[in-house]
Amino acid sequence: SQTIHQWPATLVQPVGSPLSLECTVEGTSNPNLYWYRQAAGRGLQLLFYSVGIGQISSEVPQNLSASRPQDRQFILSSKKLLLSDSGFYLCAWAGTRGFAEQFFGPGTRLTVL
Amino acid sequence: GQQLNQSPQSMFIQEGEDVSMNCTSSSIFNTWLWYKQDPGEGPVLLIALYKAGELTSNGRLTAQFGITRKDSFLNISASIPSDVGIYFCAGQFGNQFYFGTGTSLTVIP
Numbered sequence: 001s002q003t004i005h006q007w008p009a010t011l012v013q014p015v016g017s018p019l020s021l022e023c024t025v026e027g028t029s030n031p032n033l034y035w036y037r038q039a040a041g042r043g044l045q046l047l048f049y050s051v052g053i054g055q056i057s058s059e060v061p062q063n064l065s066a067s068r069p070q071d072r073q074f075i076l077s078s079k080k081l082l083l084s085d086s087g088f089y090l091c092a093w094a095g096t097r098g099f100a101e102q103f104f105g106p107g108t109r110l111t112v113l
Numbered sequence: 114g115q116q117l118n119q120s121p122q123s124m125f126i127q128e129g130e131d132v133s134m135n136c137t138s139s140s141i142f143n144t145w146l147w148y149k150q151d152p153g154e155g156p157v158l159l160i161a162l163y164k165a166g167e168l169t170s171n172g173r174l175t176a177q178f179g180i181t182r183k184d185s186f187l188n189i190s191a192s193i194p195s196d197v198g199i200y201f202c203a204g205q206f207g208n209q210f211y212f213g214t215g216t217s218l219t220v221i222p
Contacts, residue, residue: 041217042215043212043213043215044156044201044212046212090156092155098144098205099210100161100204100210101158101161102158102203104155104156104157106155107153107155109153
Protein backbone atom coordinates (compact mmCIF):
# COMPACT_ATOMS: atom_id res chain seq x y z
CA SER A 1 0.00 0.00 0.00
CA GLN A 2 1.04 3.58 -0.53
CA THR A 3 2.21 5.83 2.26
CA ILE A 4 3.34 9.42 2.36
CA HIS A 5 5.69 10.90 4.92
CA GLN A 6 6.47 14.47 5.86
CA TRP A 7 9.05 15.85 8.22
CA PRO A 8 9.50 17.55 10.43
CA ALA A 9 6.06 17.50 12.00
CA THR A 10 6.54 20.90 13.61
CA LEU A 11 9.10 23.62 13.11
CA VAL A 12 9.75 27.00 14.72
CA GLN A 13 12.10 29.22 12.76
CA PRO A 14 13.23 32.84 13.04
CA VAL A 15 12.51 35.33 10.30
CA GLY A 16 15.26 35.31 7.69
CA SER A 17 16.33 31.72 8.32
CA PRO A 18 16.31 29.03 5.61
CA LEU A 19 13.71 26.29 5.30
CA SER A 20 13.70 22.73 4.04
CA LEU A 21 10.64 20.50 4.30
CA GLU A 22 10.74 17.00 2.93
CA CYS A 23 8.06 14.71 1.59
CA THR A 24 8.50 11.13 0.46
CA VAL A 25 6.05 8.63 -0.98
CA GLU A 26 6.29 4.85 -0.78
CA GLY A 27 4.50 2.14 -2.69
CA THR A 28 3.93 3.94 -6.00
CA SER A 29 5.93 5.04 -9.01
CA ASN A 30 5.93 8.31 -10.94
CA PRO A 31 3.29 10.02 -8.80
CA ASN A 32 2.18 13.60 -9.26
CA LEU A 33 3.35 15.48 -6.18
CA TYR A 34 1.93 18.64 -4.63
CA TRP A 35 2.77 21.18 -1.93
CA TYR A 36 -0.07 23.08 -0.29
CA ARG A 37 -0.15 25.69 2.45
CA GLN A 38 -3.03 26.14 4.83
CA ALA A 39 -3.35 29.20 7.04
CA ALA A 40 -5.15 28.70 10.35
CA GLY A 41 -8.83 27.98 9.78
CA ARG A 42 -8.51 28.57 6.05
CA GLY A 43 -8.57 26.62 2.83
CA LEU A 44 -5.80 24.91 0.90
CA GLN A 45 -3.50 26.99 -1.29
CA LEU A 46 -1.61 25.08 -3.96
CA LEU A 47 2.03 26.17 -4.01
CA PHE A 48 3.80 23.76 -6.35
CA TYR A 49 3.16 20.58 -8.25
CA SER A 50 5.39 18.14 -10.09
CA VAL A 51 4.61 15.53 -12.72
CA GLY A 52 8.13 14.08 -12.79
CA ILE A 53 11.73 14.33 -11.62
CA GLY A 54 13.04 17.86 -12.05
CA GLN A 55 9.65 19.14 -13.30
CA ILE A 56 8.19 21.82 -11.04
CA SER A 57 5.24 24.12 -11.67
CA SER A 58 4.63 27.09 -9.42
CA GLU A 59 1.13 28.33 -8.75
CA VAL A 60 1.87 31.33 -6.54
CA PRO A 61 4.85 33.71 -6.79
CA GLN A 62 6.61 33.79 -3.44
CA ASN A 63 9.93 33.30 -1.70
CA LEU A 64 9.46 29.54 -1.63
CA SER A 65 10.83 27.01 -4.09
CA ALA A 66 10.37 23.30 -4.66
CA SER A 67 12.55 20.53 -6.02
CA ARG A 68 12.06 16.91 -6.96
CA PRO A 69 15.46 15.24 -6.92
CA GLN A 70 14.03 11.71 -6.97
CA ASP A 71 10.83 10.14 -8.25
CA ARG A 72 9.21 9.92 -4.83
CA GLN A 73 10.84 12.84 -3.05
CA PHE A 74 9.55 16.39 -3.00
CA ILE A 75 11.27 19.20 -1.13
CA LEU A 76 9.99 22.65 -0.23
CA SER A 77 12.62 25.29 0.47
CA SER A 78 13.18 28.91 1.25
CA LYS A 79 16.38 30.91 1.54
CA LYS A 80 14.86 33.50 3.90
CA LEU A 81 11.62 32.94 5.75
CA LEU A 82 9.04 35.67 6.22
CA LEU A 83 6.48 35.95 9.01
CA SER A 84 3.78 35.33 6.41
CA ASP A 85 5.29 31.90 5.65
CA SER A 86 3.81 30.53 8.88
CA GLY A 87 1.19 27.88 8.30
CA PHE A 88 0.42 24.21 7.88
CA TYR A 89 2.28 22.71 4.92
CA LEU A 90 0.80 19.65 3.29
CA CYS A 91 2.33 17.35 0.71
CA ALA A 92 0.08 15.20 -1.46
CA TRP A 93 0.45 12.62 -4.21
CA ALA A 94 -1.84 11.48 -6.98
CA GLY A 95 -1.52 8.38 -9.12
CA THR A 96 -3.07 6.66 -12.09
CA ARG A 97 -6.68 7.29 -11.04
CA GLY A 98 -6.27 10.91 -11.92
CA PHE A 99 -4.68 13.90 -10.32
CA ALA A 100 -7.89 14.93 -8.61
CA GLU A 101 -7.74 11.94 -6.23
CA GLN A 102 -4.99 13.23 -3.99
CA PHE A 103 -3.61 11.60 -0.88
CA PHE A 104 -2.18 13.88 1.76
CA GLY A 105 0.65 13.54 4.22
CA PRO A 106 0.36 14.39 7.91
CA GLY A 107 1.59 17.95 7.40
CA THR A 108 4.26 20.22 8.88
CA ARG A 109 3.27 23.02 11.23
CA LEU A 110 5.66 25.94 10.58
CA THR A 111 5.81 28.94 12.87
CA VAL A 112 8.02 31.83 11.84
CA LEU A 113 8.89 34.21 14.69
CA GLY B 114 -6.98 30.86 -8.98
CA GLN B 115 -10.64 29.97 -8.83
CA GLN B 116 -12.07 28.70 -5.58
CA LEU B 117 -15.22 26.73 -5.14
CA ASN B 118 -17.79 28.21 -2.80
CA GLN B 119 -18.91 25.94 -0.01
CA SER B 120 -21.84 26.53 2.29
CA PRO B 121 -22.35 26.76 5.06
CA GLN B 122 -18.93 27.95 6.26
CA SER B 123 -19.52 26.34 9.64
CA MET B 124 -22.11 24.13 11.30
CA PHE B 125 -22.85 23.30 14.91
CA ILE B 126 -25.15 20.30 15.27
CA GLN B 127 -26.32 17.87 17.89
CA GLU B 128 -25.11 14.29 17.76
CA GLY B 129 -27.56 12.16 15.79
CA GLU B 130 -28.65 14.94 13.45
CA ASP B 131 -28.23 14.76 9.70
CA VAL B 132 -25.89 17.20 7.95
CA SER B 133 -26.08 18.73 4.48
CA MET B 134 -23.48 20.88 2.79
CA ASN B 135 -22.91 21.95 -0.78
CA CYS B 136 -20.32 23.30 -3.15
CA THR B 137 -20.93 25.53 -6.14
CA SER B 138 -18.87 26.78 -9.04
CA SER B 139 -19.32 29.17 -11.94
CA SER B 140 -17.63 26.61 -14.19
CA ILE B 141 -18.43 23.01 -15.01
CA PHE B 142 -16.33 20.14 -13.73
CA ASN B 143 -15.79 16.57 -14.89
CA THR B 144 -14.97 15.26 -11.43
CA TRP B 145 -16.18 16.27 -7.99
CA LEU B 146 -14.55 15.04 -4.79
CA TRP B 147 -15.12 15.41 -1.09
CA TYR B 148 -12.36 15.39 1.53
CA LYS B 149 -12.40 15.54 5.32
CA GLN B 150 -9.65 17.09 7.43
CA ASP B 151 -9.39 16.15 11.08
CA PRO B 152 -7.82 18.80 13.32
CA GLY B 153 -4.03 18.92 12.86
CA GLU B 154 -3.98 16.31 10.10
CA GLY B 155 -3.99 16.16 6.32
CA PRO B 156 -7.27 15.86 4.38
CA VAL B 157 -8.54 12.40 3.56
CA LEU B 158 -10.48 11.56 0.41
CA LEU B 159 -14.05 10.50 1.23
CA ILE B 160 -15.89 10.23 -2.08
CA ALA B 161 -15.09 10.80 -5.75
CA LEU B 162 -17.82 11.43 -8.37
CA TYR B 163 -17.25 11.14 -12.11
CA LYS B 164 -20.60 11.56 -13.79
CA ALA B 165 -23.31 14.24 -13.71
CA GLY B 166 -26.19 13.06 -11.55
CA GLU B 167 -24.09 10.36 -9.89
CA LEU B 168 -25.01 9.54 -6.30
CA THR B 169 -22.40 7.69 -4.25
CA SER B 170 -22.36 6.56 -0.64
CA ASN B 171 -19.57 5.76 1.76
CA GLY B 172 -21.08 4.52 5.00
CA ARG B 173 -23.15 7.33 6.48
CA LEU B 174 -21.91 9.75 3.83
CA THR B 175 -23.69 10.36 0.55
CA ALA B 176 -22.49 12.72 -2.16
CA GLN B 177 -24.04 13.79 -5.42
CA PHE B 178 -22.63 15.24 -8.64
CA GLY B 179 -25.06 17.98 -9.66
CA ILE B 180 -26.72 17.57 -13.05
CA THR B 181 -25.55 21.04 -14.14
CA ARG B 182 -21.96 19.89 -13.36
CA LYS B 183 -21.54 23.15 -11.43
CA ASP B 184 -22.35 21.84 -7.98
CA SER B 185 -22.08 18.94 -5.61
CA PHE B 186 -23.68 17.99 -2.30
CA LEU B 187 -22.55 16.00 0.71
CA ASN B 188 -24.90 14.56 3.30
CA ILE B 189 -23.96 12.91 6.57
CA SER B 190 -26.63 10.91 8.33
CA ALA B 191 -26.89 10.36 12.08
CA SER B 192 -23.81 12.42 12.94
CA ILE B 193 -21.38 11.23 15.61
CA PRO B 194 -18.65 13.14 17.49
CA SER B 195 -15.87 11.83 15.24
CA ASP B 196 -17.50 13.56 12.25
CA VAL B 197 -16.03 16.82 13.53
CA GLY B 198 -13.59 18.44 11.13
CA ILE B 199 -13.39 20.50 7.98
CA TYR B 200 -15.01 19.16 4.83
CA PHE B 201 -13.57 20.28 1.51
CA CYS B 202 -15.06 19.80 -1.90
CA ALA B 203 -12.80 19.73 -4.95
CA GLY B 204 -13.48 19.92 -8.66
CA GLN B 205 -11.47 18.95 -11.70
CA PHE B 206 -11.83 19.88 -15.36
CA GLY B 207 -9.01 18.99 -17.73
CA ASN B 208 -5.80 20.15 -16.12
CA GLN B 209 -7.60 22.47 -13.74
CA PHE B 210 -8.22 21.39 -10.16
CA TYR B 211 -9.60 23.50 -7.32
CA PHE B 212 -10.43 23.04 -3.69
CA GLY B 213 -13.44 24.57 -1.98
CA THR B 214 -13.27 27.00 0.89
CA GLY B 215 -14.30 24.34 3.42
CA THR B 216 -17.18 23.70 5.81
CA SER B 217 -16.26 23.37 9.47
CA LEU B 218 -18.44 20.86 11.30
CA THR B 219 -18.81 20.69 15.07
CA VAL B 220 -20.86 17.87 16.61
CA ILE B 221 -22.17 18.46 20.10
CA PRO B 222 -22.53 15.24 22.11
